[in-house]
Amino acid sequence: MKMNKLFSSIAASAMVLTALAPAAVANAASGNPTNVQGTGVGAYTNNGKLGMATSASANVTDGSATAQSDANVKVIDGFLVLQAVPDFGFGTAMAGSKDVRLIDGTSMRSDDGTPAGTVAILDSRNAATAANGFELKATVDEFTDSANQATPGFVLNFDQFTEDKNADNTHLNTNPSIQIPADGKTSGQIINQKNTRGQHYFTYKGLGNQVTLAVPDKIPADQYSSTINWTLSAKAV
Structure with a gap:
């Protein structure tokens, strides 16, 4: 019985911690991944890290790749x-x-x-x-x-x-x-x-x-x- 109460307490704590954790932000690069074996790129489009190719085929003019960065500034007055x-x-x-x-x-x-x-x-x-x-x-x-x-x-x-x-x-x-x-x-x-x-x-x-x-x-x-x-x-x- 004591063990059941202990597990229930741990589970409840885990639920609280999960609720308090910040939500993940979707900011990954998208396109055809270059981090695959061989000299080509991935034959599929997914989200991940740069670099990303605009297409799975070589020497074509279609497709796109995306990535995110940020701009920031701190504004002060009087200093x-x-x-x-x-x-x-x-x-x-x-x-x-x-x-x-x-x-x-x-x-x-x-x-x-x-x-x-x-x-x-x-x-x-x-x-x-x-x-x-x-x-x-x-x-x-x-x-x-x-x-x-x-x-x-x-x-x-x-x-x-x-x-x-x-x-x-x-x-x-x-x-x-x-x-x-x-x-x-x-x-x-x-x-x-x-x-x-x-x-x-x-x-x-x-x-x-x-x-x-x-x-x-x-x-x-x-x-x-x-x-x-x-x-x-x-x-x-």
Whole structure:
């Protein structure tokens, strides 16, 4: 009798948990699946994961495949937000090179950087507050080699350029000729602007001169990396 009561209790609990579980959302891709044996595709249409072919036959112009993704945004009001900072990948260089151009947004460290090369700042404060602007500064830690040994002498050089044009900004400029030695202490003022309400994107493009790297002389061949520390302050100085 006790066992019957126990099983009844478990069954009732399972029913409650099932009722509370969220319903599955039908969002699978549809079409002729390519994840079948051989070189062809499935001879049937079903729902599953990409990739999906538009048909089961080769070189035809009928059929279709579908998939779902999403678009999302968080809307805020009254805040100054540092949304994104870039990773800088300078590719390969020689010891003593003073003007190594940016190649891409490759990252060598686990940090907050993105590969898009963009500093993104949102100023959603009211016009009176945003009139005070903001300041963006950066420091660069010492570069370390593959054995994590510090190597002094690297310098990041930032040149002036205008933010990406869009309908929701005031077309701000970065500061010209900023040199930041990689010593973990010296800061460089990248942006110091007033009247900053809006969305701002400053994109460092590959092979441009918006940011370059100076490599010290007579250092051994190795892989070197550093952390850039970005600080956004809520008032221009």
